[in-house]
Amino acid sequence: MDRLQNIAIAGASGNIGKVVVKELLASGFNVTALQRPSSSATFPPGVKVKKVIYDSFDSWRVALEGEDAVISFLVPPATDYQNLAADAAIISKVKRFIPSEWGMDTTILGDTLFGTLLSDKTKTQAHLARLSEQNGFFSWTGISTGLWFDWGLENLSLGFDIRNKIAEIADSGNERFQTSNLSFVARVVVEVLGNPDQTADRYITIASFNISQREILALVEDISGEKWTLSPYRVDEAQKIAEKALERGDFENAFFPLLHGRLLRDGAALALQPGDNFATDVLEILEESPADAIKAWLSQAK
Template sequence: MSHAAYKKIALAGATGTLGSVILKELHESGLFEVTVLVRESSVQNFPEGVKVAKVNFESLDSLAEALAGQEALVSALATLAISVQKLLIDAAVKAGVKRIIPSEFGVDLINPKARALPVYAGKVEIQNYLGDLAAKTIISYTLIFNGPFLDSGLARGLFFNFKERKAQLFDGGDQPISVSRLATVGKAVRRVLTHPRETADRAVRVKDIDVSQKQLLELAQKLTPGEKWDVQLVDTAELEREALQQIKENNIGPLTMYNLVRRAIFSPEFGNKFENVHNEVLGIREITTQDLEEIVHSAFVSK
C-alpha cells in the first residue's frame, strides 16, 4: 500500500450540504486534482479546475471508468443514497483506487449501541464491507466521525427551534456532546488525504467543541431577552422504544428514523462525547466559548 499523500481525488455527493463544503476545501487547498462524480442528467456548475465525470450510479462499468486513475474516493452521499455506495466501492476496487472515505460523518458507529440502531444498518454494512476488502485488496479506508454538525444543526432545528422559540431537551439536556462545523469536517477530509499512513484502515474522530443542549439553549435565550420559550423534556429511550415498535409493525412514519438518530446523538450511552480525538494529527483546533456564541448568534440572525 502506498503511503504518499493522495493527489487525484474523486468526490461523490459534491452538491450536498456537506459535499459542497468538502469540495471547496479540497479545491481551494490547491493540493489535489478533484473529479466530481455526478449523474448523467446533472447540469450543476462547479468551480474552474474541477473535473466533472457524468456517470450512471447503477452501472459498475460506468463508475469504474470514471474512477480509473483516481487515488482516493470520498463519498458524501446522502443517507438515503447509502445503498449506492457498495457499487461505488466495487467500482473503486476495479479501478485500482487506494483509499476510500465512505459517507459516515456523524455519530461514533464503533459504539456497539449506536451500531445496533436500525437507522445505521446501511452504514454498518459498508464499514464491514470495507474491512473485508482492506484485508484482501489494495483498498484502504478511513471512517470519519464528527458528531452532529453544529452550524447546520442549529440552522435545521436539531438542537431547538429558533423561529418558534421551542426546545425539546433530550434526556435532560445536560449531557455534553461532541459537535463539529461543516468546514471542520471538510478540513478533516483534506488532512486524511494528506496523511494516509496515520489514517489507514481505522476510524478517526474530530470535534470543534463539547457542548450540552442546555448550554446551546441558554445562548439562544440570551439572544431573545424577555421572550418565553416553550421547553419540553423528552426521554430518548422512549423515542427508541416507539421507533423500534413502528419498525416492527411496518408502520414507519416521518420521525421514526429521525428519533433513532436523536437517541444516538443525545443519550450518554451512545459514546456521543468523544474522549479520544484525532484533532492534533488532523490539524484541527477546538473552538472557544466565544466562538460558540458567535456561531449561535449567526444562526439566530439567519432566522
C-alpha cells in the same frame, strides 16, 4: 504515501459534500463530482463532472480511472452501492476510499436499532477492510463527526426553533454529545488526504466540541438577550412514537427522534472522551467555540 491529489466525490452537491468540495478546491486539490445521469446539480468552477450509474460496476470503474481517492457522501438507500464502487476503485487503482459515515460512531452500534438501520455502513467497513488486506496499494478511512452543529441549528435537528424561540429539550438536556461544524469536517478531510499515512485503514472520531442542549440554550439566551420557551420531552416516549412511524415506513419522521434517543438521552455517554478526538489530538486542528456558530446562526435569522 504522498498527498492524494485527484479526488472523486459521490454526493458532492449535498449538505456536507458542497462544503468539502469548496475546501478541497481552496486547498489545491483536483475535484471530480460523481453525478447520477438524472441529476441537474451544478458545481463551482474547477470541478470536473463525471456521470455514474450507481448500480453499474463498469460505470464506476470508468469514472474512477485516474483518481487517487473516493469520498462518499451518499445517503441511504444509495449507500448500498458503496461496495460496488469500492470494487471498481480497486480495478481503477484508487488508493483511498472514504465511505459515507459523517455522523454517529457506527463501530459501536452492535445490535441496537441503529445497528440494524445502518448495517449497510458497517458492511461497507468490513468490505473495505478486506479489500485493503488483499490490495497493498489500497486503504480506507472512516470519519465519525457526531451531529452537525451549524447545520443542525439551522435545520432544527438539534431541537432549537429560532422562529418561535422554542427549545425542545431531551430528558434533562444535560447530556453532552459529539458535534462538528461542517467547515471543521472539511478541514479534517483536507488533512486526511494531504497526509494519508496518518489515517490508513482507520476509523476516526472527530468533533468541533462536546456540548449539551442546556449549554446551547444558555449561550443562545446570553448572546441574543432573549428568553426561550422550553419544551421538554421524555426520550423513551418519543422513541415509542418514532418506532411506530418506522414500522409504517415513515423513516423521515422517525429518524431525528430515534437519533436523539441514542445521543441525547440521559446517560447516553457518547460524548468524545479525552484522547478520542483525532482532529485535535493528532491533526492539531484547534477545537472550535460553539458561541461563534451560535452568533452566526442568530445573526442570519435577523
